[in-house]
Amino acid sequence: MTSRNACSPGLMTLLRVGGVFSPERLEATDILMAGGKIIALGNDFSIPKDWPIRVVEARDLIAVPAFIDQHVHVTGGGGEGGCGTRCPEITAREIAAMGIGTVVGVLGTDSISRSPADLLAKVRGLGAEGISAFMYTGAYRVPPPTLTGDIQRDLAWIPEVIGLGEIAISDHRSSQPRQDEIERLVSDTRIGAMLAGKRGICHFHIGGGKRGLEPLRRLLSETEIPADQVIPTHVNRHPALLEEAADYALAFNASVDVTAFEDAGDGLSGFDAVSRLLERGVAPERITMSSDCNGSLPEFDADGAYLGMKVAKNTTLIADWQRLVREGVLPLESALGLISTNVARVLGLHTNKGYLAIGFEADVTLLDRELQPQQTFVAGKCIYDVSRTE
Known part of the structure; x- marks a missing residue:
């Protein structure tokens, strides 16, 4: 045959x-x-x-x-401008058409009209269609919404739950969590993951606020939490944040996640961000890329008032990755790590993916x-x- x-x-x-x-x-x-x-x-x-x-x-x-996208709003993100601004769900075909075999579903700003239970149902639905799908419990807000009422139980008893996220910091849409609250969330995630035999990362949404990565720097400097327990994403939101991310990665031998923004605006594209991190001496193994697919790309004025939004796509992730290879920024072998090997290691899936x-x-x-x-x-x-x- x-x-x-x-x-x-x-x-x-x-x-x-x-x-x-x-x-x-x-x-x-x-x-x-x-x-x-x-x-x-x-x-x-x-x-x-x-x-x-x-x-x-x-x-x-x-x-x-097959590529791994660790940040996908599989149930749709958005909602910052009211119910009419909810983003659509993603389909299995949209995922697979970009060469992506594994996704991690995430909730964002809206964890009211969309819940961890909705997310789990969608993740299992994608699994039934052939996609390898996981999820983070939680959302932007603190205390985070969960499936069982407890982060540790979610990790221990729900196979699809591989971490907590996306917890928002340095953002006007976040719950403005105190440092001790951040430390407790990461600790609970770590213990729950240990009991379940998982990596149990905390996936942190980094906004454009003035605190930047300071809460995570303090976390790693003042506690015994290892650097591979936390992953900051959207670190290319603006040039100063990317520079801070490079310092963070180098100081703690930590991994950082670049978002392949369709319209970078005041930030940097995935291509430019990876290029700059490499120029700063960050090892390719410490960089990952994700799409933020089907999440919202909202625009706010200086006072935080909503102006409008677009819906993120995963096509930009592949396009930025292709450009890194075509323009010789990284050889294919190293570039594959950005959306496969490195991501598998970060998520604790490296023993079989x-x-x-x-x-x-x-x-x-x-x-x-x-x-x-x-x-x-x-x-x-x-x-x-x-x-x-x-």
């Missing part, structure tokens, strides 16, 4: 490609997948005729780890010469094939 149609049935799938990046380049052109895992890597595998296998001939494409290796989940994206996703596999199942959508 030989076919370019990656979505035809078969108990096993063999990808025959032009190259494999794990993210490092491998001496392999064949990937054999079964039971949701990669079971073999090699060259020119001989397949017995009676094996129930589909063979995907894609010698003009390269295989990379983020690499193309035997025993890892068969999450594979096939890219053309322009680095455009053509096919996306999650757990060995084809969930997007561009040839079937044209």
Whole structure:
């Protein structure tokens, strides 16, 4: 059974490609997948005729780890301008079409008309459609809304919950949490995650306020919390914040998350932000990129009054990432870390995601010469094939 149609049935799938990046380049052109895992890597595998296998001939494409987007408003964000400004939900196809196999759902400003229960239902729905989906419990506000009434119980008892977020700081939309409240939230998340065998990160929304990253600097300086427990996102909101983020990453050997803003406004694009962090000496392994997809991009005046908004898309994430490779800012092997390997490590998923290796989940994206996703596999199942959508 030989076919370019990656979505035809078969108990096993063999990808025959032009190259494999794990993210490092491998001496392999064949990937054999079964039971949701990669079971073999090699060259020119001989397949017995009676094996129930589909063979995907894609010698003009390269295989990379399916991308991971750690910040997606899967139920839609927004609402800052009233009920008419709620953003729409994202679809499985919109995710997979960008080569993304794994997402982490998040609530933002609005945790009233949208709840952690809504988020969990959407995450499980995406899972039923083939996307590997997780979520953060909580939202902007403090105390954070939860599923069970307790952060630790959410982490311990709900498999999809892998952390807390996005807690807003340095933003007029935040609850203005005190330093001791921030420390307690991170501590509760850490303990709950330990009990569940998870990483349990705290995903912090950083606004444009004057405090910037100061609460997180204090957290890491004044407590025993390790740096890999907290991830600040939107650090490219404005140039001064990005400079502070570079200092933060270097001082604490910490990771920072850049948002691929569709319209950077007073901030920096994902491309410019990553380029600047690298210039400042931040290691590529300490940088991740996310989309903020289906979240709102609101505009406020100097007094905080709402002026209007746009809806974020994940197309900008892929476009910024492609540009980093095309313009030689990073080689493909290192650039893949920004949206796969590094993200898997940050989230604590690195033992089975983020690499193309035997025993890892068969999450594979096939890219053309322009680095455009053509096919996306999650757990060995084809969930997007561009040839079937044209």
